[in-house]
Amino acid sequence: MNPRITLSTAGRVLRQLRHDHRTVGLVLVVPAVLLTLIKYLFEAQPAVFQGVGLIMLGVFPFILMFLVTSVAMLRERTSGTLERLLTTPLGKLDLLLGYGLAFAVAAALQAAVSTLFAYFALGLDPRGSLALVIAIAVVNALLGMALGLFASTFARNEFQAVQFMPVFALPQLLLCGLFVSRDQMAGWLQAISDALPLTYAVEALQEVGTQAEPTGTLWRDVSIVGGAVVLALILGAATLRRRSG
């Protein structure tokens, strides 16, 4: 691993994003539009919006970064750039951390825009600090990125890469406690939910929503999500092979 190579890889990924104005626009604007829809969907139940809106702030970056990363990594594989990179002094970790760093920057920007929009325009007002909401959104984005990286190994083309989103992301979304609260789930569903990292990300956001000060549960949840990111990155690194058949 080499910090100079990691940083220049992150810079390269951000430069690629910057040339793609439409993607940048979608990344920044879509969450705000969706949050507005949710706001008016629950116009008669403002308390529900406070809960669901906050959770969505964490879910958007997760799904988005999953898709962006799995497609970006697939492009590295199919365009031959990945094989070429692996013949240079670049380490596997440089590549993964470079992607992580670049997407963390993109996710922080997205989370900042959508959180501030939700706060000022839609009246979303968590008890805890907005900075903490943004920080959790960035950790979620990294989770999406790490899982996307891992999932892209199993995809041969873009169609498959996109289809892995429902496989990796939707079960987490369904079982995270957003649709049905976790204590009302059947025991075996709860057990699955316990094993899925997004569950802890959502719980952390709920803590920020209801508690003025960061709680022990919040820190524990954030550490669990962070641990899942590291685990998925290690699995992802294991799938990057310098030699192939």
Added chain:
Amino acid sequence: MDPAITITDLAVDRGGRPVLHGLSTTIQRGSITGLLGPSGSGKTTLMRCVVGVQRVRSGAVTVLGEPAGSPALRRKVGYLTQAPSVYADLTVMENARYFASLYGVPAAEAAAAVRDVGLGQAAGQLVGSLSGGQHARASLACCLVSSPELLVLDEPTVGQDPVLRDELWGRFRAMAAAGTTLLVSSHVMDEAGRCDRLLLIREGRLIADDTVAAVRAAAGTDDLEEAFLRLIKAQEVAA
């Protein structure tokens, strides 16, 4: 001085099918070796073995004194893949600078490499908007930035016009004179005459491994295209 590349009894399977059958050869430093043969004969597979990205069944490949693919070789070997492998959503210069940064080479070298492949005017253009030939040269520039000791170039002149092809060969010759070793694949026979040595590969076996003059003498003709056809026929008769 020890050779740049030593290949001993190299056998490779791809997709469950043998592609190289116990191939052996030696390539001297500071020379241009042409790797020629019909498509599907194993040229790319052999090059992948030299840069160390190909899983091999048996045999050994030693590059600049180290086993192919060793970490120490990553700064010394440049590899140009047959399909251009650069980022289409970056400009030519951004691509060259990124690859330069991987080797810790200053940005000025990146600019020089872009000029060397004749893309000085197009440096600020997105690679995705270039013509096929320019795209391939952008990929070549990224391979030249680090001034490697060994350059493995898979069909570097495909799709280039005759003037550019001549310029690129002039560049390769100058690099070889400065001590760089080049292994260049091609299926254009008129390029074979520009090499120091030729490896002719057919169905995963070497059917010629000699200087250009010796290949011509062995086949009894100055026309290299004709020479290769005669060598292939001679091999078929022997088999």
